[in-house]
Amino acid sequence: MDGEVTISIEAASDAKVLIISVAARMAGMHPQTLRQYDRMGLVQAGRATGGGRRYSVRDVALLREVQRLSQDDGVNLAGIKRIIDLEQAVVELQQRMVQLETELAAAYQRMAELEAMAPFPRRDLVPTGRVSNALVVWRPTRP
Template identity: 45%
Template sequence: MDENSPIFAIAVAAELAGMHPQTLRQYDRLELVVPTRTAGKSRRYSMRDVNQLREIARLSGEGVSLEGIRRILELENHVTALTTRVRELESALADELLNRPGSRVFAAGSSGGVVPLRHGTRPQRQTSVVLWRPNR
């Protein structure tokens, strides 16, 4: 079962969240938790929605206003979306590195800059000897 699958009717979701169904309707009107609608317009809640309802109850019990709760949930959802996107990008980068190993190789130049190299080559080293004598 996917966490985002809308499978719970309002009565079941309310029981799982420990709330009255009317409270869930109010939260839907306030857009704190917006369930999926069926073709017949009845609400269907996912496990993620139920977890958000529990979080709302916890925050409300701590004295946070509904507007504050809305903002907290908005920020948490944004963090979740960004985390998911970072994981996607990391996976794409890992796949790219596995599919094209060594396609980009860099070294530090003598002046400290970045020098691109072809795969399998080494940077040229300075082989000259420098003697230092103090001035008298």
Template identity: 50%
Template sequence: MDISPDQPIFVISVAAELADMHPQTLRQYDRLGIVSPSRAPGKSRRYSQRDINMLREVQRLSHEGVSLEGIKRILELENQVAALQRRVSELTEELGRRRDPLDSRIFAAGAAGDVVSLARGQRPRARSQAVVVWRPRALGN
């Protein structure tokens, strides 16, 4: 049987043991929004394997001297990076599905993660913090 790493199956006592932490520490992390497990119908916490791995990472960072606020920010940034990497993969796949991947489309991605298609010669707004993905046409086209 294959269990998804996101399947919420561990009660707090088991999760605490697997992460080598006290259950009260897990409750504190949940209150602070550092590691927030799923909730069972009776409001009890249920942790996934991904949550356990995150708890271990929190513990590692804490042992290295990073504050809880710093740990929370690191985890938020890692989640943002993962989301942006998924979006880049989606856009790359979309470009690969086109018959002519070197067409005239240019995409700009804003700081908020929004993606817009720009016409040839169009530029992102001035003072924008946009990232532009561009592929030049092959010579002779």
């Protein structure tokens, strides 16, 4: 298959360096299609100093995925936008989960360190700062 390029979206570069004509050619689309997708928020191009659109290799891979979903799977553009948004939300949630797991592990580690330093390391013994001679009388309530 001459001229076909396979791009892994996860490993692709995020640098916005490709002009619209090159990105369109790499994605197998017309530049006007890229402009439309940019306006719809499907694939958002960066902007050069002069205002021209710039795309990354990751953007080109995403454009190909949009084309595949549209042509092969029959998904409309609104559905494709929803899929892209949900996939991005999943990635963000996974990153947040990793962050929270790291923070939780650090908190457990800190708790263990503090317990090891405490004069009474057992949790069922609570030291008090004062001595009391108070007497507590308990009487059950009668029905």
